[in-house]
Amino acid sequence: MSRGRALRAPTPLDPERAWDYALELLARRAMSAAEVRERLRRRSLPEPDADAVVAKLERLGLLNDRAFAEAYVRSRARERGCRALRRELQHKGVAEDVAEGALAPHDDADQAVAARALLRKHAWRFAAADDDPAAVRAARARAYGLLARRGFPPDAAQAAVEAALGAADPD
Numbered sequence: 001m002s003r004g005r006a007l008r009a010p011t012p013l014d015p016e017r018a019w020d021y022a023l024e025l026l027a028r029r030a031m032s033a034a035e036v037r038e039r040l041r042r043r044s045l046p047e048p049d050a051d052a053v054v055a056k057l058e059r060l061g062l063l064n065d066r067a068f069a070e071a072y073v074r075s076r077a078r079e080r081g082c083r084a085l086r087r088e089l090q091h092k093g094v095a096e097d098v099a100e101g102a103l104a105p106h107d108d109a110d111q112a113v114a115a116r117a118l119l120r121k122h123a124w125r126f127a128a129a130d131d132d133p134a135a136v137r138a139a140r141a142r143a144y145g146l147l148a149r150r151g152f153p154p155d156a157a158q159a160a161v162e163a164a165l166g167a168a169d170p171d
Contacts, residue, residue: 079150
């Protein structure tokens with residue numbers, strides 16, 4: 001057992017305490033409606049009660065998936081591509097149309113700029129001996145892989161790699 005707190009099951013919520021718990025959750029960080037609903041259910045709150053708390057939060061403007069998705073995308077667009085952001089929003093329970101609306105302002109040009117900036121930030125990882133073609137190819141592959149894992153579209157990733165490491169060999 002670790003030195004920290006002993007692991008124990010969370011205290012089940014009653015409907016009166018659920019409102020306070022939901023406010024505590026939102027005070028810590030922004031969440032989607034699905035995340036709040038899931039956290040309430042994890043605390044053994046019956047589904048109708050969890051839905052009622054989420055509906056009240058939405059009605060009061062304390063919970064808004066559209067605003068959440070826009071802020072989420074805005075805060076992460078420099079480090080992630082639209083594909084990754086769409087996947088993360090989906091994982092957080094944001095509806096597809098809401099996610100698309102939040103991602104709409106980020107066009108291919110924005111993606112290319114963000115991909116180049118990310119490669120500049122991580123340039124030390126891709127330093128290769130200029131006279132060793134195998135090392136240059138490996139560095140290009142690592143750079144492209146980083147951008148692909150971060151969800152950048154292939155065209156933006158390729159353009160960013162070429163801008164950062166030069167065009168590919170003609171072999």
